[in-house]
Amino acid sequence: MRLAAVKSGGKTTDRIFMAFLYALMTLVGIVTLYPFVNILAISLNASEDTVRGGIYLWPRVFTLDNYRTIFQYSNLLTAFGNSVLRTLLGTLAGLFSASLIAYSLSRKDFVARRFVSLALAFTLYFSGGLVPVYMLIRDLNLLNSFWVYILPGLVSAWNVFILRSYIDGLPYVLQESAKLDGANDLQIFAKVILPLCKPVLATIALFLAVGQWNAWFDTFLYNGGRTSLTTLQYELMKILQNTSASSGNSGAVHGGQELANRVSPESIRMSITIVATVPILVVYPFLQNYFVKGLTLGAVKS
Amino acid sequence: MQRVRKGRTSLRLLKEQKWLFLMSVPFVLWVFLFNYVPVWGWTMAFQNFRPGRAFGDQEWAGLSHFAELFADERFYMVLRNTLGMSLLSLLVGYTVPIAFALLLNEMRGKVFKRSIQTIAYLPHFVSWVIVAGLVTKMLSVEGIVNELLMLLHLTDEPIQFMAKEHWFWGVVTMSDMWKETGWNSIIFLAAIVGIDPELHEAATMDGAGRFRRMWHITLPGIRPTIMVMLILSIGWLTSIGFEKQYLLGNPIVSDYSEVLDLYVLNYGIKVGRYSYGTAIGIFNSVVSIMLLLISNGIFKRMTKESVI
Structure with missing residues (x-):
């Protein structure tokens, strides 16, 4: 009905607007996707050919040598392993803590509810700052340790609040009937509430996993001196910083001279970028519905 | 008893x-x-x-570290960079997603609309390390941007985007826009969908065209969301972090790329001047809380509601 009314009046301006709109959106799509396609093409193109330039959407001389090289000669495999491990552990630990706290906060009769809620809310607006946190991590002997990736960020107030508002939306009758059957709070949580929270848990898992996978600064600040604890994003960061500092000259690539001799730094950078991006690209489309729901839920509540 | x-x-x-x-x-x-x-x-x-x-x-040491901080010329430069870049990102990271959500809402083809949404949200999930790499690559001397500019005869020789200090704020802001516009529009899009469709129908009956409806119904309809998001972002003005600046910056542009947190990193942690670094951190927190309270106060006076 709305469409019909629009069509009767201002037909030409509307057509022009629609044409403009679709052209603009197509442009947005191209501008967003092109960089990814371009680096994928370069990473699959023979290094000595890439130097000639002119690679846009697909490789000219197809090869997997770039990937073979980066995994052979640098500590990228260690970095990849650490990234995967921190993503798995960090996500599980984050889900565990967020769901337990969120359930206790959703119980209106819980005596410490307001206290717990305030203690968490404060952390959303306030932080001790870079130096005091660094000193704390040092004092706790977490420097040069894998656990610095998991422990400090274990509790995220934001995730707790998203999850709590979801639990608040579930019918309370379910809990009451379980209680009448003699279930204790832990059982109600594990058997009644948790299974119903699957969609929102998926959202939070996505946020946690992406955060873990993309983190580089904790490696940089706390574990920079330990190659065995390095992560993929940190290695990529080092390579990008190194080459941009020497304005694209070859040879300065981190990871050894033999690496730089076989393939150009450009190809190395592009292949590592792809290795660091692909896991996200693969998981992302499947979870899109979940995170949009989760985000709007959290925002409405806050 | x-x-x-x-x-x-x-x-x-x-x-x-x-x-x-x-x-x-x-x-x-x-x-x-x-x-x-x-x-x-x-x-x-x-x-x-x-x-x-x-x-x-x-x-x-009393307040000596603060005295030293306020006497340091570099500190004011860093403060200027922090506020400058956050104001720019507030301006762009705010108006563009609203415009994007409004336009997206006008699209009719479901498949096309959904694909654009999927594509536009994607860069949010990619790390700044990767985005910085992409930006550097696209803006490099032989990058696609320079190639297009040359093709259109807008410039005769390639521009060294990353080596021009006056362009640095622009580069950071544009990268931010590229990465976050789609994601930031989700919240506005959700608010738009929540507007009563009868309002639109009534306005159409009264002869209001597309643009008048966008201006008089859709925009006022999402005003509360816009206000809340604005207050929150003002509170975060000084805590813009340093990731983008660290990753996109280089020594050539450091006079325009260094921000408060980077200053803490370089002059606090790296050289072991922990007290000085902490003083900068405190200054940062106090300013951001003040900004949050001020903006919330203005908001309260305007709408008699409070965000925090």
């Missing part, structure tokens, strides 16, 4: 709710350790802090 009974009921409650306590209290202690104990570290700013010494053995 009364007291005893009261004590008994709270004991009973404690026993009754023991699982609830076990589920939350350990984590609250955790939060105290990692989020509250560092605030105690603020005392470092008033000492000549030496690691390894007990708290009682530290030498007190």
